[in-house]
Amino acid sequence: MIQLALLRHGHTDWNRAGRIQGRTDIPLDDDAHAQLAGQCLPAPWDSADLVSSPLARAVQTAELVAGRPPQTTPALMEMDWGKWEGLRGVDLKADPSSGFRDIEYWGWDYTPTGGESPADLRARLIPWANALTRDTVAVCHIGVMRVLLGHAMGWNFKGDPPFQIKRNRLYLIQIDPTGWQTSPDQIRLENRV
Template structure:
């Protein structure tokens, strides 16, 4: 069995402010660096291939929790949010003509003006995902994780998602069956080891 474990990057100032980051290369904040330094990959994942998005927040998260430098893949770059990058979702929702809506009402073809749809993102991601031949940890972004997990769970961005993406957890997909592991795997907290 070959597995892909997805890990979301640590917090940034934009995350904390509720701003949409997309492809904007916003770094981790100091609090995230301190928090992440307390964690490491579980032993069964310590020697897996390590990949990340080329964006600083993902690459640095990978370096901190794995204690090594990841390979980077442009395919793992966050979904392009076009004209909405830097804006707050809550503000866009308050503007009835913005077109912004909650994820439960996206469908596969929803996109920000000048942005990328989940379907387009999967077309970008799928060749990279299918090329994995060894257990792999990919440190990436919530949009990347949502699309891969949506495919694994058979969810069409319609109604409540069958998963909740939390930080400091590996969300694992069996690449042979493309089925998700039932529960995410927690990173190891160093002070508890």
Template sequence: MIQLAIIRHGYTPWNQAGRIQGRTDIALEARAAKDLERFSLPAEWARADLMASPLQRAVQTARIIADRAPATDAALTEMDWGKWEGKHGLDLKQDHNSGFRDIEDWGWDYRPPEGESPADIWARLQPWVTGLKRNTVAVCHIGIMRVLLAKAHGWDFSGPAPFRIKRNWLFLIDVGERLTVGAPERVKLQERG
């Protein structure tokens, strides 16, 4: 069975400011890049295929933690937030006319104005996932991770998520006829020497 290890990119200035960055191509914050230099992939994942979203924050993270350049695939690009791109999530949440919802109330078909739904994201991820030939590390984004982990956990974006995405952790997914949660479920990046 093939295993997929997914990890979220390091912090960007927009993450720190609470802005929705989606497909906006923002580099890592200098401090985040420096902090990532303390970590590497665990030994059992060091020789796996290395993939990343083509957005620079994911490519930078992959290069730092793996000491090599990743292959990129557009399927791993972050969710399209449409008209909400660049806005502050807290402002949208406080504006009762925005249509903004917490993730627990999304369902698979919720979509920001002119953006993508989780179902749309899965439609572009599924061919990529089913085409994997070897164990693979994918450096991507929280929206991509939510969809993959939702599929692995059988979660329908209704009610509390059965997972919590943390930075500097690989979340493991077994890729078979369907996605399932790996064992262990997650592995921390290794601290360098």
């Protein structure tokens, strides 16, 4: 059995403004950089394999909390939001012609205009995760985490998600040939001494 620990990247200026980032390469903001510089991965995760999305906000988060550079993989890239990247979800939701809807009404095949669906993400993420050979920390994005946790928990992007993703916490998935399971516990990052 392999354990995969998922960590969401720190805040960016776009996060704080409610803008959809997707694949747009936005770095961490100064506050997130300062906060993450004071935190680290707890044992035994500090010696696990470390991978991240190639986007700057994920690479920077990984380097800050692990004290070493991660391997990067395009499999962990955030969902492509197409024409909606850079726009604010509240503005899209207020425009009935946009096609935007809340996550509990997506289903696996919901696709932003010109973008990618959760099913598309799943098609690239599941083979990557099933190929892991060691316990791994993956620093990634909320969309990636939703797909991996949804797959592990049997959630189909319909109805309320059975999890809430917070920053500065590891979310664990046990990957086994017989199936995936999640741990109900979240592991907080530790403060550097």
